[in-house]
Amino acid sequence: MLNLLLGICIVLADAATKLLAIRYLMPVDTLPLWEGIFHLTYVENRGAAFGMMQGGRVFFIVISILIIGAMLYVAKRYKNRSRFLDHGIVFITAGAIGNMIDRIFRGFVVDFLDFCLIDYPVFNVADIFVCIGAGLVAIFIIFFEDKKDCKKNEN
Numbered sequence: 001m002l003n004l005l006l007g008i009c010i011v012l013a014d015a016a017t018k019l020l021a022i023r024y025l026m027p028v029d030t031l032p033l034w035e036g037i038f039h040l041t042y043v044e045n046r047g048a049a050f051g052m053m054q055g056g057r058v059f060f061i062v063i064s065i066l067i068i069g070a071m072l073y074v075a076k077r078y079k080n081r082s083r084f085l086d087h088g089i090v091f092i093t094a095g096a097i098g099n100m101i102d103r104i105f106r107g108f109v110v111d112f113l114d115f116c117l118i119d120y121p122v123f124n125v126a127d128i129f130v131c132i133g134a135g136l137v138a139i140f141i142i143f144f145e146d147k148k149d150c151k152k153n154e155n
Contacts, residue, residue, distance in 0.1 A: 003075075003086055007094040014098035014125040021112035021124075030114070041114035043122040046107070064100035068093055084140040091133025098126030 025031060025042035032039045047056060071093040078085055102109040111122040 003090045006087075007090045007097075010091065010094035010125075010129050011098050011101070014095070014129075015101065017112070017125050018098075018102065018110040021110050025112055037115070037117045039114040039116055040112050041122050043111040043114075044106075044108040045111045045122075046109075061100060061103050064096045064103070067096045068100075071096075082140050082144050084136045084144065088133040088136030088140060091129040091136065093133075095126040095128075095130035095133065098129075099124075 021040070021042055025040055028042075030039045030041040047060075071089045075086070075089045099109045109124065109126075111124045111127070113124060113128075114120075114122045
């Protein structure tokens with residue numbers, strides 16, 4: 001239940017920040033918070049991460065559905081295994097849902113967080129949670145899953 005509430009909060013935070021970006025950033029294009037370092041910049045991303053594969057809306061909706069399905073399968077299969085895995089699954093699923101909602105209803109994903117200093121692609125809250133979630137799942141796989149499998153093989 002807590003994971004469901006966490007996921008809902010992430011999707012709502014993502015949606016709220018995107019609405020704010022549409023309302024306040026679209027008219028001005030960019031708002032420097034720290035000149036040359038970090039800006040809020042309105043971008044309509046019709047592709048995948050870093051703007052790759054522009055125009056693949058249906059493809060990305062299908063991929064999002066598959067990712068969400070895979071995360072739900074893993075959550076059921078590895079129920080109560082690790083907080084790293086649990087939170088990673090929630091973060092990836094909520095981020096995928098947030099960006100999928102944009103693709104379905106807007107035809108593009110709203111991005112607005114812009115680290116100009118390192119010329120990094122503009123991203124959004126959902127992207128942050130997908131990346132953090134992937135990191136948590138990786139931690140689970142590297143540090144926890146292998147050790148449990150080794151213990152099973154020893155018995």
